[in-house]
Amino acid sequence: MPRIAYVNGRYIPHQSAQIHIEDRGFQFADGIYEVVALMDGELRDEVGHLDRLERSLGEIGIAMPMPRRVLQIAMREMVRRNRIKNGALYIQVSRGIAARDFKFPSPAVRPTLVMTLRHMTFDIPARKAAAKPVITVPDIRWKRRDIKSTALLGQVLAKQIAVNEGAAEAWMVDDDGFITEGASSNAWIIDAKGRLITRPAAHNAILKGVTRSALQALCKQEGIELVERAFTPKEAYKAREAFTSSATALIMPVSSIDGHKIGNGKIGPVTDKLYDLYMEYAMNPSRKEQKWNPR
Ligand code: PLP
Numbered sequence: 001m002p003r004i005a006y007v008n009g010r011y012i013p014h015q016s017a018q019i020h021i022e023d024r025g026f027q028f029a030d031g032i033y034e035v036v037a038l039m040d041g042e043l044r045d046e047v048g049h050l051d052r053l054e055r056s057l058g059e060i061g062i063a064m065p066m067p068r069r070v071l072q073i074a075m076r077e078m079v080r081r082n083r084i085k086n087g088a089l090y091i092q093v094s095r096g097i098a099a100r101d102f103k104f105p106s107p108a109v110r111p112t113l114v115m116t117l118r119h120m121t122f123d124i125p126a127r128k129a130a131a132k133p134v135i136t137v138p139d140i141r142w143k144r145r146d147i148k149s150t151a152l153l154g155q156v157l158a159k160q161i162a163v164n165e166g167a168a169e170a171w172m173v174d175d176d177g178f179i180t181e182g183a184s185s186n187a188w189i190i191d192a193k194g195r196l197i198t199r200p201a202a203h204n205a206i207l208k209g210v211t212r213s214a215l216q217a218l219c220k221q222e223g224i225e226l227v228e229r230a231f232t233p234k235e236a237y238k239a240r241e242a243f244t245s246s247a248t249a250l251i252m253p254v255s256s257i258d259g260h261k262i263g264n265g266k267i268g269p270v271t272d273k274l275y276d277l278y279m280e281y282a283m284n285p286s287r288k289e290q291k292w293n294p295r
Contacts (some may be wrong), residue, residue: 001082001083002014002015003015003082003116003117003118004078004081004082004117005017005114005115005116006074006077006078006113006114006115006116007019007112007113007114008110008112008113008114009113011077011078011081014116017114017116019094019112019114020097020112022097022098022099022100023094023096023097023112024094024095024096024097024098024105024112025092025094025095025112025150026094027100028102029149029150029151029152029153030060030094030095030150031062031092031093031094031095031112031149031150032053032056032057032060032062032092032093032147032148032149032150033090033091033092033093033148033149033150034049034050034052034053034090034091034148035049035088035089035090035091035247035248036049036075036088036089036091036247037087037088037089037120037122037247037248037250037282038079038084038085038086038087038088038089038117039086039122039282039283040085040086040283041079041085043075043076043079043089044247044282045210045211045214045247045282046072046075048210048213048214049091049210049247050068050071050072052148052208052210053091053093053148054068056147056148056149057093057111059144059146059147060095060147060149061104062093062094062095062111063108063111064093064111065093065110065111065112065113066113071091071113074115075089075091075115078115078117079117082117084117084118084119086119086120086121086122087117087118087119087120088117088118088120088247088248089115089116089117090114090115090116090117090118091113091114091115092112092113092114092115092150093111093112093113093114094111094112094150095108095109095111095112096108096109096110096111096112097109097110097112120248122250124250124275124279127250127251127252128253128267128272128275129266129267130253131252131253131254131255131262131265131266131267132167132168132169132252132253132254132255133166133167133168133254133255133256133257133259134162134167134168134169134170134171134182134242134244134254134256134257135161135162135165135167135170135171135257135258136170136171136172136173136179136233136236136257136258137158137161137162137170137171137172137173138172138173139154139158139172139173139174139175139180140154140157140158140172141154141155141172142154143204144204145180145181145204145205145206145207146201146204146206146207146208147204148207154172154183155183155184158170158172158183159183159184162183168252169182169183169184169185169244169252169254170182170183171187171233171236171257173232173233174205176230177232177233178199178230178231178232179199179230179231179232179233179236180199180205180206181199181206181207181209182244182246184246184249185209185244185245185246185249185252186198186199186206186207186209186211186212186244186245186246187199187236187242187244188215188242188243188244188245189231189235189236189239189241189242190239190240190241190242190268190270190271191235191238191239191240192238192239192240194225194240194270195225195226195227196219196224196225196226196227196270196274197226197227197228197229197231198212198226198228199228199229199230199231200228200229200230205230209245209246209247210247211245211246211247211250211251211278212245214278214281214282215245215251215274215278218274218277218278218281219274222277224270224273224274233257233258236257237257237258237260238260239257239262239263240262240263240268240270241253241254241262241263241267241268241269241270241271242254242257242262242271243267243271243274250275250278250279250282251271251274251275251278253266253267253268253271
């Protein structure tokens with residue numbers, strides 16, 4: 001069964017899928033992306049990801065490549081053609097193809113839309129059992145971290161430092177000494193008093209994670225105290241528990257931060273409970289947005 005990619009309206013074998021060399025996504029990283037988890041054949045938190053896609057595109061003046069309903073049909077077609085039940089669907093939209101020039105092409109050109117789908121397993125007990133180390137690195141990115149830009153060089157460099165140091169994620173630290181977020185995740189700690197803490201999404205300092213928003217809503221629903229404030233690496237070293245959240249890594253328990261062991265180095269009770277709540281939420285097909293079907 002060959003892997004199928006989507007490029008501008010065509011479903012193409014993955015290994016022969018191509019974009020133009022003057023695509024602005026390639027030339028300038030002038031584009032936006034989204035990653036949606038496919039779990040048990042369902043695109044999880046699809047509405048949240050599409051809302052953020054539209055918002056990010058709007059922030060940089062790129063039109064939606066097609067109406068949302070049509071895009072959703074193409075997303076389902078990708079799932080169907082790839083015959084995958086669990087994985088990650090990548091949606092990438094660039095400003096389109098134009099002779100290399102910084103300013104926006106005028107008149108506007110057709111945005112490029114690329115989708116790829118890759119298989120992934122979501123073995124929750126194994127993931128829960130695998131608490132992982134994180135390190136901190138300076139956050140060298142731009143100031144619009146609320147936009148899910150394809151310009152990911154800051155994150156690429158941060159992740160490579162993490163890999164070189166045997167860590168699973170890099171938590172980035174802003175110029176004032178506060179953790180912003182992970183290179184591809186949001187960062188959370190639980191302090192000595194058992195309070196859950198994560199950085200606010202205000203002031204464009206972080207990406208407003210769709211998983212983060214779901215966890216926030218679950219905390220509200222379950223009466224779990226959540227404090228939205230920035231925290232430093234020093235505070236994080238003393239945390240009782242720590243974890244990251246993202247669409248495909250879900251909730252990743254953190255075993256150590258910069259070599260400082262967190263709790264007993266394993267998933268803690270609050271993280272464990274949140275994981276269960278999140279999975280119940282993610283896998284519940286009765287939720288309104290999951291029921292929606294464009295066909
Ligand atoms: N922050 C950054 C920088 C990310 O790249 C991601 C996901 O890729 C997240 C946070 C988590 O966002 P989400 O939960 O929507 O996947």
